[in-house]
Amino acid sequence: MMTSQPRYMPALNYIQRISLCDVMVYPDNVRYTPRDRENRNKIKTARSWAWLSVPVVHISRDQLIKDTRIDDEEFRAAGIDIRYHDYNRPEYPQLFGGFQPYMSAIDPLFNRGDDGFEIMSRGNTSREEISESSRSGSAS
Secondary structure (H helix, E strand, O other), X not given: OEEOOOOOXXXXXXXXXXXXXXXXXXXXXXXXXXXXXXXXXEEEOOXXXXXXXXXXXXXXXXXXXXXXXXXXXXXXXXXXXXXOOOOOOOOOOOOOOOOOOOOOOHHHHHHHOOXXXXXXXXXXXXXXXXXXXXXXXXXX
């Protein structure tokens, strides 16, 4: 079992730790840690490395992860238009029981291997189409 706060663009060692455990728990009722990897991470650029950060609204020092929101105003001030999308989560066979929605993108990759990317790209497929492909036995 592994318990860890969610990470923005997690490093390969983080993904590897997840792959080695039976259960992964992302607690959202713990304190949000500013200037940590919950909303930023390093990326490699042509010259060196840089921090890639998602600006968040600061509420208080005791702010919980579940209460932390993206700061739309900071994006707008930088000339970036933010659009939110309600992604229809495609159903696919999961290990250990029935389908559970709202899992990490890692879940279809671990459960379905090479089909995982195709499953994630079907996020806007209607529920009827998903149910039909599940009944026909095709990879979903």
